Amino acid sequence: MPSLPSTTRRTVLAGAAASPILWVPPAAAALRPQGVHLAFGADPRHQMAVSWSTPSSVRRPRLEVGPDRGLGQLVDVESRSSKDVRTVYHHARLAHLEPDTTYRYRVSHAGSAPAEGTFRTAPARPRAFRFAAFGDMGVNAAAAAHVALIREQQPDFSFVVGDLCYADSSGGTGAGGDETQDFALWDRWLRQIQPSARSAPWMTTVGNHEMEAGNGELGYAGYLDRFALPRNGVHGSPVTYSFVYGNVGFVALDGNDASYEIARNADYLGAAQDRWLVRRLEAMRARPDLDFIVVGFHNCMYCTNLVHGSDGGHRDRWEGIFDRFGVDLVVNGHNHCYERTHPVRGGEAVAEAPRGAVVDSARGTTYLTAGGAGQAVYPVGGQPLSYVTIEGGVRVPEPTTWSSVTSAQHSIAFLDVTPRDRHGVARMRLVARATDGTVLDRVTLRR
Ligand SMILES: [Fe+2]
Ligand SMILES: [Fe+2]
Numbered sequence: 001m002p003s004l005p006s007t008t009r010r011t012v013l014a015g016a017a018a019s020p021i022l023w024v025p026p027a028a029a030a031l032r033p034q035g036v037h038l039a040f041g042a043d044p045r046h047q048m049a050v051s052w053s054t055p056s057s058v059r060r061p062r063l064e065v066g067p068d069r070g071l072g073q074l075v076d077v078e079s080r081s082s083k084d085v086r087t088v089y090h091h092a093r094l095a096h097l098e099p100d101t102t103y104r105y106r107v108s109h110a111g112s113a114p115a116e117g118t119f120r121t122a123p124a125r126p127r128a129f130r131f132a133a134f135g136d137m138g139v140n141a142a143a144a145a146h147v148a149l150i151r152e153q154q155p156d157f158s159f160v161v162g163d164l165c166y167a168d169s170s171g172g173t174g175a176g177g178d179e180t181q182d183f184a185l186w187d188r189w190l191r192q193i194q195p196s197a198r199s200a201p202w203m204t205t206v207g208n209h210e211m212e213a214g215n216g217e218l219g220y221a222g223y224l225d226r227f228a229l230p231r232n233g234v235h236g237s238p239v240t241y242s243f244v245y246g247n248v249g250f251v252a253l254d255g256n257d258a259s260y261e262i263a264r265n266a267d268y269l270g271a272a273q274d275r276w277l278v279r280r281l282e283a284m285r286a287r288p289d290l291d292f293i294v295v296g297f298h299n300c301m302y303c304t305n306l307v308h309g310s311d312g313g314h315r316d317r318w319e320g321i322f323d324r325f326g327v328d329l330v331v332n333g334h335n336h337c338y339e340r341t342h343p344v345r346g347g348e349a350v351a352e353a354p355r356g357a358v359v360d361s362a363r364g365t366t367y368l369t370a371g372g373a374g375q376a377v378y379p380v381g382g383q384p385l386s387y388v389t390i391e392g393g394v395r396v397p398e399p400t401t402w403s404s405v406t407s408a409q410h411s412i413a414f415l416d417v418t419p420r421d422r423h424g425v426a427r428m429r430l431v432a433r434a435t436d437g438t439v440l441d442r443v444t445l446r447r
Contacts, residue, residue: 031058033090033107033115035190037197039204040157042230044122044243045099048201049091049228050107053190056086058109063092065105082225083215084183091228099124117198120156126247126289126419126426130154133413134373135161135207135298135333139188142410143374145435150196152437153414157200159250161333161370162207162298165189167222172211172256172264181212186226204229205252206239207298207333208262218256218265234276237269242280247291247419247426249284253277253318255297255332260313261389262299274317281325291426291447292361292417295322296331302344302367304382304400305335312390319347328361328428328445331413333371336378338407338432340441341367349402353443361428361445367402368430372411380406405441409434 033052041047050063061079066072075092082089090107097103100123108114123129132155137143150158163171165188170180193202204227211219220239233240233252242251256265257273284290299311301319322330323345342349343364350364359366383403387395416429425446432441 031055031109032112033109034194035187036107036115036117036194037190038119038199038201039227039229040122040201040243040245041093041095042232042241042243044245045124046097046121047093047095048097048103048119048121049093050105051089051091051226051228052107052115053087053089053187053226054109057088058112061090061107061109063105063107065094065103067098067101067103069104071104071106080225082183082222084181085187087187089226093228097121119199119201122245128416128418129156129246130414130416131156131245132158133161133296133331133368133415134158134370134411136163136336136371137189137374138163138166139185139192140374142435144192146373146410146412147193147196149412149433149435149437153433155200155414157245158196158202159294159296159331160202160204161296161331162205162255163209163333163371163375164204164207166209166375168209168212168219170213172208172219172262174213174264183222186222190226203243203250203252205296205298206254206256208256208259211256211264218268234269234273236272240273240276244284244290246417247289248417248428249280249287249290249293251277251280251293251295253295253297255299255314258313258317259299259311260391260393261308261311263393266313274321277318277321281321281327285325291420292328292428292445293325294329294331295327298332299334300332300367300369301330302341302402303332303335303339303369304386304403304406305337305339305369305378305380306382306386307378308335309382309386309395310388312388315347315388322365326362327365328447330365330367332367332369333373335369336371336375337369337380338372338405338409338411338440339369339380339403340405340430340432340443341402342404344402353404355405356442358444358446361447366443366445368413370411370413370432372407372409374410377408377410380408407432407440409440411435411440
């Protein structure tokens with residue numbers, strides 16, 4: 001198993017007299033913190049990471065945090081440089097927070113105006129909450145409009161399934177070399193998402209466009225420089241993790257490891273990721289307080305869109321596992337469109353779930369393609385015959401009786417989760433919204 005690339009990393013203790021990062025004196029005020037974004041730690045009740053960037057190195061980057069305006073606590077900051085940009089990325093991991101509590105924070109450095117924000121930790125016991133799910137955003141007008149939509153809908157957090165900013169447009173194929181790379185896009189993307197991500201965590205996963213040519217053996221170094229995600233994933237893969245929020249367990253997988261379509265990172269984890277997935281799902285299903293399990297990764301297991309179709313690699317590796325543990329919802333992107341399946345077990349639809357349906361999600365897994373978050377959408381048109389990519393990259397036509405709703409409009413999915421009612425039924429209501437907020441699809445999963 002190849003080890004992950006080491007990036008240039010320097011740890012800076014807040015309040016230390018001198019930063020090991022070279023101090024560039026002029027225009028400190030112009031180096032204002034930007035691209036502020038949050039991520040939960042492995043335990044969202046008690047842990048949060050605050051990340052931000054500065055256009056170049058700065059002296060004494062720091063984060064202050066507290067439950068009120070007094071802030072009060074000064075937190076260690078880790079600062080990282082990254083390939084081909086002067087931008088420096090700062091990360092503060094907070095622990096020992098109180099559940100279901102709003103905190104204020106302020107990030108700053110010597111000589112700069114601060115940036116301030118708030119966040120709320122996850123509840124100690126299940127309560128109603130909302131999360132957004134989407135992928136394939138990019139830096140563009142539709143993406144910016146979606147950030148505004150997400151702010152308006154006020155999810156507690158977003159679950160983002162890869163292809164974030166497209167700094168490497170080759171998408172892991174390596175075609176085009178350096179010509180296809182513009183790492184400045186990362187900073188534009190982080191500024192674009194800040195209005196949402198500074199107050200509600202963005203839990204990201206990798207897509208094929210996060211495999212950046214020349215950026216470490218797996219290509220993930222640039223992604224890892226910019227995010228501080230939970231560190232409870234597969235050994236050897238800091239891009240995987242899991243967390244629990246309320247009555248839902250979330251698992252973020254590395255879809256690149258299982259893809260037959262884009263094989264650049266295929267099987268670098270292999271059985272290790274599968275075993276980790278089984279252990280996580282086992283542990284989640286053993287918890288009496290959890291109702292739903294949501295798994296996110298980039299590539300589509302079930303999608304009729306003819307641009308990428310479905311990837312048989314993920315079916316071969318994970319479908320049996322999802323079935324065994326009754327995974328309720330799988331969120332994918334990659335195809336730039338919206339699609340929702342009927343509940344699926346053993347590769348077959350087990351019930352009809354048209355728009356507005358109520359699905360007994362213990363019977364089958366709903367597969368969602370939520371790849372319409374901003375990049376140019378792909379025309380729909382695989383039903384009733386699409387294809388699956390099998391080992392070796394061969395596309396094999398197949399009937400697609402599992403497909404329920406498709407849309408070629410840009411969209412963001414929002415999911416409202418409620419804990420068990422007095423009859424013991426928990427619900428997850430999905431509403432897919434177009435850029436202007438129009439409802440494209442609705443379905444309720446119940447357990
Ligand atoms: Fe994409
Ligand atoms: Fe993709």
